[in-house]
Amino acid sequence: MTDSGQDNMADDLTQLSACDAAAAIASRAITARALAEAYLARIAQRDAAVRAWTYLDAAQVLAAADAADAAPMDGRGPLHGVPVGIKDIIYTKDMPTSFNSPHFQDYFPNIDAASVAMLRDAGAIIMGKLDTVEFAVNGRRAATKNPHDPSRTPGGSSSGSAAAVADAQVPLSLGTQTGGSVIRPASYCGAWAMKPTWNAVSHEGFKVCAASFDTLGWYGRSAADLALLADVFGIADDAASAIDTLHGLRIAFCPSPVWDRAEPATQQAIKTTIAALTAAGATVDTLTLPTAFDGLTAAHGVIMQSEMRSAFRAEYLAIGDALYPELVDIMRNTAGQTRADLLKAQNLAAQCRAAFDTLAAPYDAVLTPSTPGTAPLGPQNTGAATFNRIWTLLHMPCVNIPGLTAADGLPIGVTLTGPRFSDRKILQVAALLGPKLSPPPV
Amino acid sequence: MTDSGQDNMADDLTQLSACDAAAAIASRAITARALAEAYLARIAQRDAAVRAWTYLDAAQVLAAADAADAAPMDGRGPLHGVPVGIKDIIYTKDMPTSFNSPHFQDYFPNIDAASVAMLRDAGAIIMGKLDTVEFAVNGRRAATKNPHDPSRTPGGSSSGSAAAVADAQVPLSLGTQTGGSVIRPASYCGAWAMKPTWNAVSHEGFKVCAASFDTLGWYGRSAADLALLADVFGIADDAASAIDTLHGLRIAFCPSPVWDRAEPATQQAIKTTIAALTAAGATVDTLTLPTAFDGLTAAHGVIMQSEMRSAFRAEYLAIGDALYPELVDIMRNTAGQTRADLLKAQNLAAQCRAAFDTLAAPYDAVLTPSTPGTAPLGPQNTGAATFNRIWTLLHMPCVNIPGLTAADGLPIGVTLTGPRFSDRKILQVAALLGPKLSPPPV
Structure with a gap:
């Protein structure tokens, strides 16, 4: 990409990953303004169909992009000039935060969430606010449609965050997960997404739902994009892994206690993924969890x-x-x-957290479903967090790998998880596995 | 009190407990304005010596009091017209929040913390902001002095919150505890204080320090005052207790694994408390914690x-x-x-939480020190959270009972704790024990 001139690239800047866009801005191959304009044009074209945004002010975005272009090259952060969309339960000092609640339509906290402050510090352009299920729980659904089929849900609660990235309306976005609100929409929309280990990233400044579970998550165009945000948020394992091939890796397939909820599309997605891993030289064992789980x-x-x-x-x-x-x-x-x-539930959760860390320790990653199947008909039904709730409760890091298409033509993702604070290792395995699941570029 | 006319009471309205003040306003015996004026006068007289407040606007307070007096009697909340001071790491939509950090002197989040919103809903007058150790951790100390001896620390980090209530500058205040930041200052200043079970009250809207520990706490003039705020915040045990006598209660004295840090003042305070319990007909066993603790x-x-x-x-x-x-x-x-x-620490904490719930279950309350001794010389030394950190980590409810005076003439408190979510039961025991430790009114 960096070989292309700016004029050549202008037609498809929205197809750049966040990493490539950041590199192109850093090398002056493109401007932040050109990138922002490309995304604003894409949104103008697609918003009526997808309806991902609750707040978007083009003039505000372009002013931020111009300021980014005017900033000295010295001291620029890793996201300099790169747009990021923010789930509308996360505070942004210069944009309203409505929780998609009819009672908070004029709510405008004048402070940034910790996550948003870290994005700004890294040079990101805060693009706007993305629609969510009310309070990120239940109640009012997002107006957002699945970009692949408007009759389908994008999933919830981070509906707009997943759909906007999947539809190339923004390269990166923030979501939150208390049950399955990051990974489920990623699977339904076909987006890369990460929910890190609980409390590895500050939850300060987004609406609290369940303090023991609430976790910031994010969406990107590639595993490298997820890693870029993991850098910004300071995600680090104890020991750095340098995994550069799937060959020889030990992967566990964990059907989890709710495997009977896996529909044929999910059964097939897991089967395809296991075949891809095996073909690449990884060994795949089945990890059956103890009955306590x-x-x-x-x-x-x-x-x-x-x-x-x-x-x-x-x-x-x-x-x-x-x-x-x-x-x-x-x-x-x-x-x-x-x-x-x-208390009984909290005690069980704590016991199983420690147990899973031990059970998963021999493996480089653990494969498990992201969703029961593909996106159901919406909008009222936002799908099920069946396969996500366990990992959220356990505080384990999860990455949704997109790329597979089910028999119904809709995207379906698979999850890699692992012990607490193995976030970077899982991202590395996901980066290698992702291309094996995605169709070759046309 | 409700028998007295308003003129009679005006001289010592600052001596009313929050419960009595609320009752007097509800019965029209006094006005919210008269109460606010009394506290403002007390603050004007004492602020130079105690320096509890970081923000106080008398006109704002009186306007709120006048609005409270003008409100219809119907639909008034349980704190109608009662002033409450707020630790300066907790957001208040109409007052700045500085964290006592030199970097946040102009910080002014325009939203209320969940706790402040609940206070307003109950009719409270938000009196002003109370000084704190920087970010409620370390660094810059509060300017606050111990009201009993200006050379002594009031304790930290909720320095102003404890001192203001102990010095009758406000009947109620909010603090926060991550180590010993509510209970320690209460012991040093001689104030009633409560740290409820972790996450029984929303921590939304105060500066996050350690999400697994951060707990809202509060100060009052009596156990009944603490219970009044517990009502507002929705604190409830599974089974309501109706404890109306110490006679026959089973109390455990838990020296905790750090008993060797108890100074003579604390040893004596525990001894006096055990004697008072025994004299009242309670049995007191010693609960020695397993070595895992x-x-x-x-x-x-x-x-x-x-x-x-x-x-x-x-x-x-x-x-x-x-x-x-x-x-x-x-x-x-x-x-x-x-x-x-x-992870090792988190796993140990979880294991000991479950274990302590079981160990403490046979008892009506568990007695343990609040502080190693009386308030040390300040201001740099804010004392030690030695005896509080364990209970904060375990998520157990704690009440500081004031009333005792050590040989050095300074106040010293003792803590009642118990299993998670036994908050109301502990408050009931504390309400009965408190008068046994306090000197009779002059």
């Missing part, structure tokens, strides 16, 4: 809802039953969850 | 510092080595802590 899905539900009663109490006191009905039910604890239930 | 103090340090590297990364990227030296050391990880160290 069978309780994790229920434990996730108990912890999430119990913690939501703390997290949303202020909103419930202010807004009451005008909040959406599922949230009101949780606030009223119609399920009758006790503190003892919560 | 010996590692908790070190585990607390590893988790806190590791999580601070996530929590302060944005600030470190922006400000760099101009942050205070101890924080820079943590950001650079000069201690060489690994992710493996963090």
Whole structure:
């Protein structure tokens, strides 16, 4: 790409990965303004079909791009001039944050979330806000459509974040995950996405849902793009891995306790991935989790809802039953969850975290489904977090690898996970596996 | 109190507990304005000596009090017209939040923390912001003096929050605890204080330090005041206790693994408390913790510092080595802590949480020191969180009971703790024990 002149590239700047775009700006092959204009043009063309954005001010974006172009070359950060979209539950000091809630349409915290501050420090252009399921939980759905089929959901809750990156409307975006809100939309939309180990990145400045689970995640055009943001956010394993081939790697396939929820598309995706790994010289063992792990899905539900009663109490006191009905039910604890239930679930989660670290330690990565199948018909149904909740509860890092297409013509992803704080190692394996699953460029 | 006329009470409105003040306003015995004026007068008289406040605007407070007085009686909340002071790391939409950092003197998030929003919903008057150790950790000390002896520290990090309540400058205040930042200053200043079970109250909207530990806490004039705020924040045990006498209660004295750090003042305070309990007909057993608990103090340090590297990364990227030296050391990880160290510490913490819940279950409350001794000479030395860190790490609820005076003439508190989510039960025991430790009113 860096061999091309700016005029040549202008036609397809939206096809650059974030890494390539950053390199092109750094080498002066393109300007931040040209890149921003390309994305704004793409959005203008596609927004009516995809509806990913809740806030986008072209003049604001272009002013930021011009400021980036005017900045001295010295001291530029790794994302200098690269646009990033932000899920609309994450605070941005110069844009509103609505949570896609009818009660917060005029909400405008004048501070940046820690993640957004780190992006700005790295030179990123904050492109705008991306639609989300209400409060990143339930209630109002995002207006966003799946870019591959407007009758399908993009998944939730980071609906706009996944769709915008998958549709080349922005090269990078931020999402959040408390159940499956980063990985599920990535699978449905066909995007690269990463949910790091819990609390490896500050959650400060996005709406708290369940403090034990809430995790910032991000979307990009490639594994290298995910790694670029991992650098910005300071993600580091204890020991740096230098994995440059799949040959000889030990991979575990973990069906997880909910494998019976895998539809044919997911069964096929796992089968194809295992075949690709084996063909590349990796060994693939099956890792069956102990029966204690069978309780994790229920434990996730108990912890999430119990913690939501703390997290949303202020909103419930202010807004009451005008909040959406599922949230009101949780606030009223119609399920009758006790503190003892919560502690039992927390104790099980802690025990299984330690156990999984040990079980997964012999492997270079663990393969598991991203979603039960491809994107269901939307918009009310945003799909299921069935295969994500366990890993979110366990705090394990997860990467969604896109590239596969199911029999129905829709994208489907697979997840690589592993022990806590093996984030970089998993990214390296994902970077090697990704091209084996993607069709060759046309 | 409700028998007295307003004129009679005006002289000593600052001596009312929050509960009595709320009741007096509700019965129209006093006005919110009269109460606010009394506290403003007290502050004007005492501020030069105590220096608890970082932000206080008398006109703003009186306007809020007048609005409270003008509000219809119908629909008033339980704190209607009662002033509450806020630690200056907690966001208030109409007041700055400086973290007592030289880098954030003009910081003014325009949103309320969840805790502040709940206070406003209950009708509280937000009185102003209270001084803190920088970022509630280390670095710059609060300007606050111990109200009992200006040469002594009020303790940290919630220095102003404890001192202001102990000095009758406000009836209630909010603090936060990641190590011992609520309970330690309460012991040194002679104030009632509560740190509830972790995540029973939303931490949204105060500076994150260590997400696994950060807990909102509060100060009041009595156990009933602490319970009043517990109501507002929705603190509930699974089963309501109705403890109306100490007689027959089973109390454990837990020396904790750091008992060798107890100075004579603390040894005497525990001895006096055990004698009071026994005299009242309670049985007091000694609860010696298993040896696994010996590692908790070190585990607390590893988790806190590791999580601070996530929590302060944005600030470190922006400000760099101009942050205070101890924080820079943590950001650079000069201690060489690994992710493996963090996981080992997290696993130990989780194991001991479950174990302590079981060990403490047979008791109505667990007695343990609040501080190694009385307040040391300040201002640089803010005392030690030695006896608090274990309980913060374990997520257990803690109440500091004031009233005792050590041989040096300074206040010293004792802590009641217990299993997770036994907050209300502990408060009930504390309410009965408190009067046994306090000197009779003059």
